[in-house]
Amino acid sequence: GESVGLHLPTLSVQEGDNSIINCAYSNSASDYFIWYKQESGKGPQFIIDIRSNMDKRQGQRVTVLLNKTVKHLSLQIAATQPGDSAVYFCAGWNSGNTPLVFGKGTRLSVIA
Amino acid sequence: NAGVTQTPKFRILKIGQSMTLQCTQDMNHNYMYWYRQDPGMGLKLIYYSVGAGITDKGEVPNGYNVSRSTTEDFPLRLELAAPSQTSVYFCASSHQETQYFGPGTRLLVL
Numbered sequence: 471g472e473s474v475g476l477h478l479p480t481l482s483v484q485e486g487d488n489s490i491i492n493c494a495y496s497n498s499a500s501d502y503f504i505w506y507k508q509e510s511g512k513g514p515q516f517i518i519d520i521r522s523n524m525d526k527r528q529g530q531r532v533t534v535l536l537n538k539t540v541k542h543l544s545l546q547i548a549a550t551q552p553g554d555s556a557v558y559f560c561a562g563w564n565s566g567n568t569p570l571v572f573g574k575g576t577r578l579s580v581i582a
Numbered sequence: 583n584a585g586v587t588q589t590p591k592f593r594i595l596k597i598g599q600s601m602t603l604q605c606t607q608d609m610n611h612n613y614m615y616w617y618r619q620d621p622g623m624g625l626k627l628i629y630y631s632v633g634a635g636i637t638d639k640g641e642v643p644n645g646y647n648v649s650r651s652t653t654e655d656f657p658l659r660l661e662l663a664a665p666s667q668t669s670v671y672f673c674a675s676s677h678q679e680t681q682y683f684g685p686g687t688r689l690l691v692l
Binding site: 502504511512513514515516519559563570571572573574575 | 586617622623624625626627672674679680681682683684685686
């Protein structure tokens with residue numbers, strides 16, 4: 471079955487630096503991916519998504535990169551701010567089949 | 583729109599008690615989901631529904647039941663609470679893949 475995992479459980483970055491959070495998936499049939507942000511005591515919140523026919527998608531201060539060859543995606547946050555401190559989850563979807571499968575998450579801490 | 587609402591926010595149960603976690607969405611989404619999140623872990627899918635009257639098991643369905651009699655509501659039932667069910671429960675809904683999550687219900691089984 472699908473498994474989605476994160477390379478590192480925690481990441482600390484200096485305010486203003488760029489952050490990169492990585493994620494690997496196992497099912498090559500996954501064709502849609504989402505990054506979620508979860509702040510303490512709250513439910514996950516959608517950040518950005520990407521379909522498997524793309525290798526890069528940009529949002530406001532965030533970029534998601536997808537490498538289907540090695541089944542890896544990453545979330546890049548530019549000019550990281552204290553408000554970016556949270557746990558970040560990647561999730562994968564097999565269209566028409568099982569719903570999203572979530573990884574364990576990476577806790578991002580921003581040092582002021 | 584209120585989005586996805588969950589009640590209660592927090593509940594303590596004794597072993598063997600039963601309870602229903604409520605979830606309601608006002609976005610007219612067909613898809614609804616129940617997840618549990620254990621401390622320091624990711625989300626695990628318990629049950630999901632692709633529309634009123636249709637439910638399917640997720641990754642960890644044992645000990646839970648669901649029903650979907652309306653588009654808006656997707657309650658999760660625990661019949662015989664066990665300590666292993668201590669967790670935070672999130673309900674979500676979606677039109678397609680992008681899910682919108684509720685604020686969660688924290689459940690403690692003692």
